[in-house]
Amino acid sequence: MRASTQSPTPDPLGPCLAAATARDLARADALGEAALQQLSGRLAATPDDIPALVVAARVISQCRIPAAEMVRRGELSAQALEYLDRVVERDSTHWLARYMRAQHYLQAPPFMKREGAAARELDRLFALQGARTDLSEFARPYQLRSQLWKRQGQLDSARAVLQRGLRLFPQDSLLRAAYEPFAASSSPPPATSISAVVVRAARPMAPPAVGMTRQMQRMDVMLAPGAAADVFQAMQLQGGATLVGDGAELHARGGDPAESPLLLNGARLVGASRFESLDGALFAALDPQVLQSTQFSPGGFSARVGNALSGVIEVETEGRPRQAQRRFGLSSVTASTTERRPLGRRAGWWGSTRLSHTTPMLWMNDRLGEYTSAPRSGDLALGLGVEPDRRTELRATLMLSGDDVARDVARGDYTGAYRSNGQGGAFVVSARRAALHAPLIWRGAAAASLRRSRQAFGVLDRARTDRTLTTSADVTWQAVSSWRLRSGVDVAHFALDEDGRVPITPALAQDAPSRALAVRRDAAHVGVWTESVWDVGRAQLTTGLRADRLPLLAGVTLDPRVNLSLPTGRIQWHLAAGVFRQGAFRPTLDLSTPVQLADIPTRADHLVAGAERKGALDIRAEAFRKRYRDYRARGGPSLARGTVDGMELLVRRASMADRRVDGWITYAATRAVGTLTSGARAPLPFDVSHAGTAVITWRPTSAWRLGVTQRVATGRPFTAVIGADSLSGDLWQPRFGTLQGARYPSYARTDVRLTHLSVRGSRLAATFVEAINLLDRGNVSGWSYDARWQRREAVRPFFNRRTIVVGVELQ
Template identity: 30%
Template sequence: MTTLALVLFLAQPFAAFAAEQRPIQPDVSTHVVGTVRDTTGLPLPGAMIEIDDSLVAVSDAEGRFEIDLASGARYRAVVTLPGFDPHESVLEVSRGVRLNVVLAVSRMQDQVTVTAPSPEEAVTRLFLLEPVQVYRTPGARADVFRALQTLPGVAAPDDAAGLFVRGGDVSEVLVSLDDAVIAHPYRYETPTGGYRGAVDPLLISGLSFSTGGFSARYGNALSGILDLRGLERPEAPQTTATFGLAGASASIAAPAGDRFGVHGAFNRTFTGVLFAVNGSPRPFDPPPEGWDGSAGFAWNLGRGGRLKGFSLMQRDRVGVGIEQDAFTGLLQSSTAHGFVGTRWDGALGDWAAAASFGHDDYKRGTRVGILDRTTTDRVTSWRMDLSAPTTSVVEWRVGANGSLAETAIAGRVPVRGGDLAGVSGDVRFDAVVDDWYGGAYLEATAHTGAVSTTIGARADRFGLARATTVDPRLNVRIGLGRTHALRFATGVYHQAPSPSYYDRERGASRLPPMRALHYVAGYEAGRETEGIYVRAEGFVKTYADLPLEEEVRGYTADGYGSARGVDLFVQWLSSRLEVRGTASWLRAKRRWTPVDQRERYDLPDGTWTPDFEIPWWVQIITTVPLSNSMNVSASWRSAAGRPHTPIVDGRAIGDRFLPVFGPVNSERLPRYERLDVSSSWLVPAGDGVAILFATVDNVLGRANFFDYVYTPDYASRQPVVNAAPRSVYVGVSLRR
């Protein structure tokens, strides 16, 4: 799906679709005239009008369209425009009838249900993101995680897709699909996440994302929650084929009867043409390549509720030249990933109910320098939620969830973290970890005038740690008129440490769950769907029981830390222009040991700046329609450089040298800046539409970098060259 996602990154979201009109030819016809406008009254060009699942017209520059329909007949009319919620109605054709449609903008907003927001959802502040918004974000490369990096509170310390939320590590975000845990949510995994997300936007119907202060429903996560929503039953058959510089892909979706539907997709990646066009300063052997396939179903069981299922298989391999400290060599990696999940929604008596089950299977082999390691990880998860009928001012919710993890990591690693040349020697790494986690929660939401309060708690049991935790949570919303509100949230959060800390050679035998305490206060003004909307939040987080290396016991739970900052989100929306701006300020300190940095540094007293602390960053995204079939978007991001630990000298070991490090993260790399531009052009193609697209990442070719490479004796250094200082991508997608 990667290639197809890259296509729609530019194509699907933009304001206008052009399609060949295919009018119905009735025996006795009536001429129907209509208009399509937004909620402010401005006309919307390029909207597609479908009558009984057949595309019959496209609105013009004034938002008008004309069709001929059989007199006296009834039709199902659907009007769609990317970036807007679809409009569906039943049209009874008679003389003088008009079809005037108003479309509402689809935007990031509070979590809502199909009907109205529940009391808990009105209190808890989440971001809601639709796939169309992922595609339309320049520089996101049609990736969910890169699009989320544009939100306030999410730092990007390098060009990877990892989510570092409000001073937290990338491992502190829980990712699920229909509440089934995706234990490995990235492709081409790295210590900072991975190159892109494992689930492409075409495979989901939307997502919700919390950057802190989330309710008692969620456990085993310290910083954030990302819940992806699976595809629903398709209403009509649809096929898509895509060809671009990096590969080809195809997808199909179709209903099967009145209640059942299926969908499937396949993608094949080949990067030879892409590198031939853009070049690369890095050697590849082999170049990035892989494939993935997915299938799913949605089944309406009538009174029995609704059942959805989804499966995903992925295979990747790559060999890429890397530089670290004074080491230069080839990193070779191969990955096999599979995921299957199912979700049921229905009722148990008068209670609304939902249940989910998932299994994530992951295997990866990595070789670089003296490091040679194989990781196998299997995670099975389950969840059950119940909501009481709303019969009073209080709504009760109760639920339980858990997981079982089986992890095996074996091979050889450097004695000193990051010493890929093996100057300090190597050692066997052997971790076999069987762990489980289970918990239950209870929460209630009440309204008193303009004040809405959700109070809850969860109790969790961590198997390997042999620990039980109790986490209270509180969320409060105070309405200040119709378009203003204050929000407050606080809570205690726990999460199990990574299995990599349990290496039999030098790891710990047991560690308690890590702990975080959140305080969040925010203000918002306006509506997310129109005009100007502003949201500002301040936060404070404290950490305890973090893993810290120790010579005798491997690791202890003596680590701790803190983070504080302010996040700002501003957007202005109209049918002619969209502008979105985000800004964040952050200060974070930690005393802990990341699992890949064992014995790398001499630990100082107290805390230090973690690798992912970016003190400030700002981003502006704008989208402008040039015509009813062409659109241009641009994104500009600027941020403080990431922290860096300098190497101040080299200590001779025979004919080689070990680095002598200065104070941990005492330097900061130069400021990061990047401008991305994208465009799409839509043209009729028989019964469907062809989408031509182009994107240029890092238009100005700025030489951003995230590390230094040193000479063998560490006497001098130079920046590590970015793998893609500027890149161009073009392609075409055919849809019908």
């Protein structure tokens, strides 16, 4: 039996515990997060490292949970139990791990029915301890067991276990205080605190570079005001993505959405979108209920990601469920359910389905007249997790989705019915294995994904099918405590089929000039990479190199990348630079209007510098420059190069259980300019000069929370129509002004969400009312014109009017 170890403690753990003891919860939470970042690399390289697992569980339990709000505490507790379960699986006599598990079980809400598990854990501790009294901490199980007996109304058993404890520890003040109500007379003993059980871990790891990634957990998505429980909509609120409208697509620092691929459990997908329009997709086809975490890196990302120009979106699904759970959700838009079930001791499965139909929401908001067929969709996600031994994890994930929408819209010179539908699916298998006798860990993933979509509007009638097959593998070697090496290989095959008709002029009327589509194209990508991470004192230097043969590009490219992180006091500085490339094959629906088909870049050079300070207010500031090069023609204006310069600022007050108000504010100033081959300069399509988001949450009580999101942004550029020429009959050809010389009106939207959390028997209920575009702001996403391109009217986005959504979640 082991109660503690004596190897050196990582530096952040001591300050974290000291801050928690001093009730400086904000600082304790920040230091705890930094400590977990240090431990993550060590646990990835050596997953059997019991001291590191225990330290990670302690950091969560003693530094992060006290600062968390009610819902977040449950997620953190589950994370700590995950670490403790792994310890007990490797060493069933580990006293501290079992003691901490018992504490988590006792602190769980009554509806989770964990009293039995707590009792079994405490009884196991009694068996491990025997009659030992050499550690004062051995008295604590007697105190906790008596609390559990009293909770169950068995006072005689509570008295008996306290008497047994006092026979072994007669001077323990907490046991004496607990026994006082059972004694006929006793003077109250002086109160003392529980002595800390010191668990010290060797080989401290420097934290990775911070500031360049945006991470979200499931509850961040579900409770974000105005995000409509959508992963990409919620991610937009974190900063790093240019805000251009109501759509869900992420424009990483002025880049096209196609420049930021989506990875699911390490495998690249063709995409995951719902309700595609001529302006892009409105929502993501990713159910947040089965996602463990989502990370968006808008620049300077790792060399392990190739064929990506501006950013990368990485999504991880849940692993093996360790306890049964069921969830139901019902709102004026969606009905959903989620199931989690263990399969024996080594496996488990989960499943989730969503059916969305906007008719009730549109009727409630008097908007049924806008649609000939209200938007509707269905999603299904299934997962299987298997851990055949302590060093191996296997996951299989299946995701299917479909959507359909029809409405009368105006675009260009045509007003009429727009119809869009799509179907998508992905199957991903991933594996992770740690070596038994060496500091090595292998990962691999393979995926097949498909997306079919069809759009019909006036003369436009196009159907497109995209397919991808991808596989990747990598290995991490922790050579010494201060150096680790990662290397891997990626192989992918892309294919598309496109049929139908598309216009050859900006006119979209039924009889406008058009051409037939019959496109069959495929492309391949092969890449290898290596990355070295050096920990020098508290600094960390990451250098990487990629070699790729990119889709539809000739030759082999070499991309060097470097990332430096340096903490000084409470400020973390970071600097990143590198070359990033993407093939000319893009799985997106190109609009056919020549003025909009700007050339696409295949190379971007990134330079990012920033600083982050954690404390009562977390402050992050970054400046960046992205240079586009090596353009490929697409039928529109010919570009020679492009530059995106900007800065971003985030100020966040971390969410705390004892705080009434928290939230964050983001601001970005960006300037994206392209230089044509003629030498003329013009704004790039997603040049949004200024954008800001404020998300504020007020908790008047522990059960109620009111969240408000305010988004503002300057309008993106477009090429204005300045006249028209007659083609024939009633067909007119527009004349355009300066390329990207005009701007849409500024964008603004206010969203409010009121949530009530309560326990009903064995269920946790979350009831909510959400008002999207509360102030009824009429934003503009485009312009429509009459047949002669003279009079124009604003094209409004999906949430062009105030929209109320109500719902409830039961778990």
